Amino acid sequence: MTTNHYDVIIIGGRCAGSSLTLWLADQKLKILLIDRATFPSLPNVPSSPFIYPCTLRLMDELGFKESDYTLPGSKIERFIIEFVNYFHAEMPTSRMLLDRNYCYGLDRNVFDYALWQRATSVAGVTAYEGFSVTEITKDAAGNVQGIVGKTVDGKTEQYTADLVVGADGRFSFAARQLGAKIVEERNDHTTATYHAEWENVEDYSPQSPNAVSLYNTNQNFAVLVIPIATRKYIISTYMKSEAAHFGAQGVEKAYEEGLKRAPQLMKRLQNAKRVTDVVGVRPIENGYREAYGANWALVGDAVHYKDPFDGQGIYDALLETKILAQCIVEWKQRGLSWTDAGAKYQQQMMDATHPMFVQTVKRVQQAIYTKVPGFALKTIVRWVLHDPDYQTEYLQYLSRAIPPADYRIEPPISPKIIMNGMMGDLRHWFKRQSTSN
Numbered sequence: 001m002t003t004n005h006y007d008v009i010i011i012g013g014r015c016a017g018s019s020l021t022l023w024l025a026d027q028k029l030k031i032l033l034i035d036r037a038t039f040p041s042l043p044n045v046p047s048s049p050f051i052y053p054c055t056l057r058l059m060d061e062l063g064f065k066e067s068d069y070t071l072p073g074s075k076i077e078r079f080i081i082e083f084v085n086y087f088h089a090e091m092p093t094s095r096m097l098l099d100r101n102y103c104y105g106l107d108r109n110v111f112d113y114a115l116w117q118r119a120t121s122v123a124g125v126t127a128y129e130g131f132s133v134t135e136i137t138k139d140a141a142g143n144v145q146g147i148v149g150k151t152v153d154g155k156t157e158q159y160t161a162d163l164v165v166g167a168d169g170r171f172s173f174a175a176r177q178l179g180a181k182i183v184e185e186r187n188d189h190t191t192a193t194y195h196a197e198w199e200n201v202e203d204y205s206p207q208s209p210n211a212v213s214l215y216n217t218n219q220n221f222a223v224l225v226i227p228i229a230t231r232k233y234i235i236s237t238y239m240k241s242e243a244a245h246f247g248a249q250g251v252e253k254a255y256e257e258g259l260k261r262a263p264q265l266m267k268r269l270q271n272a273k274r275v276t277d278v279v280g281v282r283p284i285e286n287g288y289r290e291a292y293g294a295n296w297a298l299v300g301d302a303v304h305y306k307d308p309f310d311g312q313g314i315y316d317a318l319l320e321t322k323i324l325a326q327c328i329v330e331w332k333q334r335g336l337s338w339t340d341a342g343a344k345y346q347q348q349m350m351d352a353t354h355p356m357f358v359q360t361v362k363r364v365q366q367a368i369y370t371k372v373p374g375f376a377l378k379t380i381v382r383w384v385l386h387d388p389d390y391q392t393e394y395l396q397y398l399s400r401a402i403p404p405a406d407y408r409i410e411p412p413i414s415p416k417i418i419m420n421g422m423m424g425d426l427r428h429w430f431k432r433q434s435t436s437n
């Protein structure tokens with residue numbers, strides 16, 4: 001065996017690739033971790049991310065402190081949903097009723113660099129950045145043998161391994177090379193998004209600093225505003241994919257026009273400055289690919305890609321790599337065949353991610369593809385979104401604290417909510433009358 005042979009080669013060094021390396025630390029495996037990007041990496045991967053307590057817990061398990069991967073001013077303690085021209089509802093994250101009652105907005109440059117740095121310092125790991133994989137090699141029987149790729153200075157290099165893992169994102173080159181089939185797709189309602197980073201953005205209100213705010217126009221269009229550092233936000237517009245415009249000038253103009261559809265947001269931007277180009281992400285598809293085969297596996301977005309509306313991609317990537325690492329250890333060190341270990345990975349990965357996937361697809365249809373009648377917005381939808389029990393359930397759903405399958409996507413129209421909503425409106429009406437007299 002040459003010195004160019006590894007136990008595992010991992011293509012892609014962000015959430016999936018670096019976390020897989022970290023889950024495998026201490027297993028005395030020889031690992032080659034490769035990314036065509038260099039770190040810290042600008043521009044970031046297209047993402048406008050926030051993460052929930054469940055993701056923070058996985059990062060704890062990997063040995064990180066929150067301050068290792070977040071910036072001051074990015075802690076989120078409130079979600080705000082504003083139906084433009086109708087009402088807004090504020091949901092304090094304390095309603096999650098969890099031991100850690102907050103989320104974070106992420107600067108992916110900082111987050112990915114923290115992961116990459118930690119992964120590349122693990123004993124037994126060789127890491128190459130600026131290295132682009134151009135081929136996955138196979139033997140005559142079709143078993144994967146290794147990779148061929150190009151270094152930054154254009155040199156071609158070849159490495160072999162017992163297992164090659166594609167952690168190279170949703171457009172996975174590895175998946176294409178390996179012929180990994182799509183095993184499930186749900187693309188009846190896909191969205192597209194444009195996003196950019198802004199500085200000096202006003203808070204939603206003085207009482208709501210560092211909130212994630214979602215401006216839903218109820219016209220198949222929404223704007224999401226996520227704090228990633230002090231007064232710095234990622235602002236994303238979401239729309240049906242068929243309504244998106246790409247090409248020269250298309251993205252920039254469409255983005256600026258889109259923001260104007262949320263007048264309250266425009267007020268917050270009066271003294272703000274856009275500090276990055278607008279990035280457009282065209283139809284974001286929803287599906288799964290085959291997770292493993294002869295000496296290969298896929299993980300992260302490469303195996304399971306979906307709409308970012310529920311913000312689950314990073315959590316899923318960290319969870320999938322945890323499962324895959326356990327299966328690799330069982331194969332490498334406990335005598336399980338790779339076929340059985342791969343099958344186990346695929347099954348456990350599906351069990352862990354599929355229920356949420358189904359819900360996210362439904363929620364995208366509901367939030368972006370459905371227009372709610374004005375009367376319902378003024379009454380039942382508003383009452384539901386203000387209901388503390390509903391808020392707890394909604395936030396627990398997003399943070400995976402309740403099984404996703406138990407969450408009702410349709411607003412729960414209960415007598416209690418209707419009664420509380422009507423009583424609240426009456427109280428409000430009487431108060432207005434007494435102050436105006």
Ligand SMILES: Cc1cc2nc3c(=O)[nH]c(=O)nc-3n(C[C@H](O)[C@H](O)[C@H](O)COP(=O)(O)OP(=O)(O)OC[C@H]3O[C@@H](n4cnc5c(N)ncnc54)[C@H](O)[C@@H]3O)c2cc1C
Binds near residue numbers: 012170173
């Ligand atoms: C608009 C948008 C908003 C999002 N918002 C959220 C959110 O709020 N919360 C959340 O949790 N998730 C969010 N996501 C999803 C999240 O960004 C992804 O789930 C996550 O980045 C997946 O990580 P990954 O490591 O699998 O892939 P990636 O982050 O895509 O990393 C893949 C890596 O592989 C490398 N690579 C690719 N090809 C090669 C090659 N041939 N050779 C070498 N290296 C290669 C790339 O350089 C890259 O670094 C969002 C995504 C989008 C598009």
